[in-house]
Amino acid sequence: xxxxxxxxxxxxxxxxxxxxxxxxxxxxxxxxxxxxxxxxxxxxxxxxxxxxxxxxxxxxxxxxxxxxxxxxxxxxxxxxxxxxxxxxxxxxxxxxxxxxxxxxxxxxxxxxxxxxxxxxxxxxxxxxxxxxxxxxxxxx
Numbered sequence: 001x002x003x004x005x006x007x008x009x010x011x012x013x014x015x016x017x018x019x020x021x022x023x024x025x026x027x028x029x030x031x032x033x034x035x036x037x038x039x040x041x042x043x044x045x046x047x048x049x050x051x052x053x054x055x056x057x058x059x060x061x062x063x064x065x066x067x068x069x070x071x072x073x074x075x076x077x078x079x080x081x082x083x084x085x086x087x088x089x090x091x092x093x094x095x096x097x098x099x100x101x102x103x104x105x106x107x108x109x110x111x112x113x114x115x116x117x118x119x120x121x122x123x124x125x126x127x128x129x130x131x132x133x134x135x136x137x138x139x140x
Contacts, residue, residue: 001124004117006110015103022099026092033085040078047071 006012050068055061 001121004114006113008106008109012103012106012110015099015106019096019099019103022092022096026089026096029085029089029092033082033089036078036082036085040075040082043071043075043078047075 047068050064050071053064055064
């Protein structure tokens with residue numbers, strides 16, 4: 001009996017590879033988003049610290065106000081970046097899910113082909129056993 005061979009095995013292997021790449025891209029996008037959120041949190045902490053300061057002179061008040069304004073502007077830019085990264089994460093997730101579905105479809109096809117092969121092997125072995133029993137009975 002011939003050995004099981006899935007004729008689309010190379011395509012399956014390629015799709016599994018592409019799925020892995022898509023998963024890695026998703027995880028990388030998610031990591032960038034987390035880093036951006038952490039940066040925003042750090043900026044927020046610095047902002048709170050600067051708000052609590054009690055400047056003693058007019059110059060210190062002006063410097064502190066300028067610092068707070070610049071920090072607020074940077075926080076707004078960081079929020080915009082987070083919005084962009086968030087949409088990138090969602091896009092990468094959808095791409096990964098699509099690639100996973102494609103790979104699972106081929107894997108299911110392979111499983112079905114293997115099940116058919118196993119059934120065919122079992123039938124062949126049963127036929128061989130039946131033939132052997134018939135020949136043995138005739139010889140006796």
